[in-house]
Amino acid sequence: MATRRSHNTRPAPLVAALGAAVLIMAAAAACGGGSDGGGSSSGGGTPTSPSPSGTTITITSSGVSPRTLTVAVGSRVTFVNNDSRAHDMSSNPHPDHTDCPAINDVGFLQPGQSRQTGNLNAPRTCGYHDHNRDTDTSLQGTITIQ
Numbered sequence: 001m002a003t004r005r006s007h008n009t010r011p012a013p014l015v016a017a018l019g020a021a022v023l024i025m026a027a028a029a030a031c032g033g034g035s036d037g038g039g040s041s042s043g044g045g046t047p048t049s050p051s052p053s054g055t056t057i058t059i060t061s062s063g064v065s066p067r068t069l070t071v072a073v074g075s076r077v078t079f080v081n082n083d084s085r086a087h088d089m090s091s092n093p094h095p096d097h098t099d100c101p102a103i104n105d106v107g108f109l110q111p112g113q114s115r116q117t118g119n120l121n122a123p124r125t126c127g128y129h130d131h132n133r134d135t136d137t138s139l140q141g142t143i144t145i146q
């Protein structure tokens with residue numbers, strides 16, 4: 001009987017030790033998690049559309065900018081129409097648009113609209129133009145894929 005009783009008491013300190021360990025770990029986790037010095041760092045959630053700054057072409061009344069852009073193979077380029085009139089961005093050559101079909105994904109952009117090219121997977125230089133103003137050189141540029 002006596003041996004059984006002493007056997008029964010053994011788990012108690014063990015549980016206490018485990019509880020203490022859990023408490024210590026929780027305290028450590030809280031300490032590590034709350035160690036930022038304030039300021040609203042990015043909240044949770046997934047970014048809807050990552051747009052690296054180096055892959056955007058902006059259209060204004062003075063034309064496209066930058067005129068020449070170099071991107072990595074597999075990139076997409078975003079065209080942003082900040083002009084007050086619509087533009088129809090297409091791959092060279094006009095009017096067939098066959099050099100880099102991924103650019104034709106941009107197509108017609110109303111003022112304020114933006115759209116991405118398809119994946120630019122082939123290393124080459126792609127010229128593009130505004131299909132409705134194909135002689136306006138300010139609306140022509142090149143994307144070098146390398």
Ligand SMILES: [Cu+2]
Nearest residue numbers: 090094095131
């Ligand atoms: Cu065209």
